[in-house]
Amino acid sequence: MSKLILNRRKLLTTAAASGVALASPAYLRRANAQGGEVNVWTYNDFVPEAFKEQFEAETGIRINVRLVDDQGKQFNLLAAEQPNPSVDIMTVAGHRFLQFIDSDLLAPLDTDRLSNWGNINPTFSESDWSTIQGEKWGAPILSGMEVLAYNTDYVSAEEALTWNTLFSEEYSGRTAYIIQDMMSIVMLMMGYDGNMVEYMDDPDKAAAIVEEAKNFLIEHKPLVRKYYDGGAEFQQMMVNQDIVLGHSWNGPAAALINDGFPLGMAIPNEGSYGFVYTYNIAKNCPNPDNAYTFLDAILASPEIGAAMTKASGFISTYKGASEYLTDLEKASTSFPDEQLANLQFFRAEANEMKYGLVDPAVEAIKAA
């Protein structure tokens, strides 16, 4: 069994070795060492080490990575630093764009300056959520989705095809979910638009829907083991068998599968939501030219995308990235087409109204 488990360190070494073998992209040689630095705020392993070394060697631009672990903290930090941020590139989840744009923290992306923009799968680069106010705001790098993950020793694949299983008496005390995310999904289960874009002109209806979803979750509160926040918590609950079934993002679930844990995941029939991590350029950033050089370089090869997937468990947005994955990694980062058809992206247009209603509802559910 341990033979099958490639631990993260081994993975990274292989990735590093293959990264060196990879012919360096042509544009890098053309950009004669311009020097300076580029400051990046991102999650651990989102800038692959092999890429970083090659980029620094060829361009003379030093990459300073500041590790973040949460979107909210990143927002706070940037807000506290404005109007003269220290950051060039940051990592924002696509559906949180609007919050950053409304607070005037991001610069629109000039895709003409990115010769490798075309390397991104158009599903992500040209999707409706990615264009706001007629501008592109970030380069998609990894894609995630809300899935129903289950311990295959206890739960069958059929049961995982509906979100209702999560609320069944049978698994009472052995389930967990992120409550904010679950609000959107419950709305979807009830046949409403969880993005709430449809109800932007009808605040009363929106309020009624959120109320309904809230009451549903309060009613089923006795059945849930834990409202959690982070992927690591979910993984630990699964490993400890505190839960056998739960809502999760695909990344943390895939990491468990790749470790040999008997976990399955599904996008249930009622549907689910996807989101995309993007690299964005901060408004008034200190090194805009280097930021574009960095973005173009990191989009250059599907192998870089594959390295990010290996590290995070999220699905690469690069065309052809899956060719560089092992079979197990491929399996843990792909879904049957009929399940993918149920997926839609989170959208930000109605966020102000939506979270104005959902945040108090979440407080109420926790307090109930």
Add this chain to the structure above:
Amino acid sequence: MTYEASARKERGAAEKAPADRTFWGRLSAWAPYRALAAMATASPRRQFLILAIFPILWVLTQHLGPMLQMLRVSLTDAYPVAPGVEQHFTFDSYLRFFQDPLFWMPFFRTLIFAGVFTFCTLILTYPVAYFLARHVSRKNQMLFLLLLLIPFWVGEIVRTYAIMILLGNTGAVNLVLRWIGLIDRPIPFMYTSFSMGVGIVYLTALYMLLPLYSALEKLPKSMNEAAADLGAGAWTRFRRVTLPLTLEGISSGCTLVFLISTGFYATPVLLGGPSTTVFAETIAGFFHVAGDEWPTGAAFAVIMFLAALGISAAFQRLMSALRKGDTK
């Protein structure tokens, strides 16, 4: 260097050499130093000013400054300010707490939890501190105390996850219980007030242990012996002698632990269950979501802080009344 050793050395040095040969002697004989010292100590008033000016400046700028900034944020309607938006003075953020009963539940829960956990910490650590101060030889006391401090070097998060694999369904405790044959299904310890308590007492024990230990250590042994000579039993001696004399340590330990435990965030979030949301979580929520919620978060923090401070003050007053009552 211990005080006693240095005092001995001083005496030795004084016998061997005239005062002006030592470093201190030379220093106090050095003219510029003498002029400076004479100027500084010209009057008690000036001496006091020189002593006081730096600490007062420090606490005003460094300790009060950040708090005042936060108070200011809590009284505005927008922070951080987006360009082109005007900031207004308002009490809305404070009113929001009193108008919405939704926030009262986690607020009172936090105060109650903090009280209960403080009490548990006291009950757990008092015998430990007592044992250390009274039954361990002086030479070993420091060693035994340091032994207890080691685990606190490990980061809160790593330790919290260790508690998860201790108490989880396939955790160490359940494994052992099952191996002994006491249970055949795992007991769900995790994500309850119990697991939360286990984690929090871990965090607070240190703050309780130190004041208790120093209070007990000061206690003269002769007191107890005298009471014993008068025929008092162990329990009576404890209740009538030890306990009253350590009330001060108890009160400062409890105050510290209570105040600190109202602010815990990571541990209750990670170890608590669906019905154990604490107020720090509510406050943090305001800082994590959209930008215009900072003033609300700041205002709620101020409310929590004042409430905790008020309760601590009442508690301290009660304790000092108890102390006075006992000496009568």
Add this chain to the structure above:
Amino acid sequence: MNRKNRIILSCVYWAFVAYVFVPLILMVLMGFKDSNFIGFPIRSYTLEWYTGVFDDAETISAFVYSVAIAVLSTVISILVGTWIAVLLEGRSFWGRAVVFGMTVLPALIPGIISAIAFRIYARYLGIEPGMGAIIWAHAVHNVPFVVLVVMARLSTLPKSQIEAARDLGADPLIAFLRITFPYLVPAIMGASIFCLLLSFDDFVRSFFLGGYEPTLPVLIFAKLKSGMSPEINAIATVALVLTAVIGVWAERFTRRMNKDS
């Protein structure tokens, strides 16, 4: 003394030791697990996580960075805290209670609030985020603990000692350095350990005030994003052992210095 009480008490003490150490032992054990996640059952063991810590330049530099921050901020806290304690102990003056209240304030503010308040204030003062800012925040946060510990010790200093020194012609500064300070050394040692511990362990303040170099807790938080792995446990264990070794060595070193001088 009665033996029964003593035995019961020592049982309680060792039970408490067990309670504090069992999670720690689990942490050390999990560092040997051949998997990406901690937890039971452990199917196979590996040394790779532990040996990997020493190959990981990022972790080592984060450790060194954290130690440097802890030491420097502790030095500042001790200096300032001792000064404040000397001012406050045994002296009554107008506004003493207010000064005391403000002194203990930073210790009483919840972590996240204090971090954000420091961040806002740092911007107001024009302090750039980075090592200096973290040291500043840690130093301010730790001063109250130093003051409390030093004041407690100071209150037991026999007044006659100082008076004797003054009678022999020592000015207040020399009296302080020769009599008071040596008497305070145990308290200052205790307070230092406490400050080092608080600084080394701090995440929120380091995160909000830090620059592009992570302290050890910030690095661990970032790594946690991809799961609580044995790697993190190995890092924490190695950090624990290293700090313990450095601590014991420093203690021995200062003791020897004192003997020699």
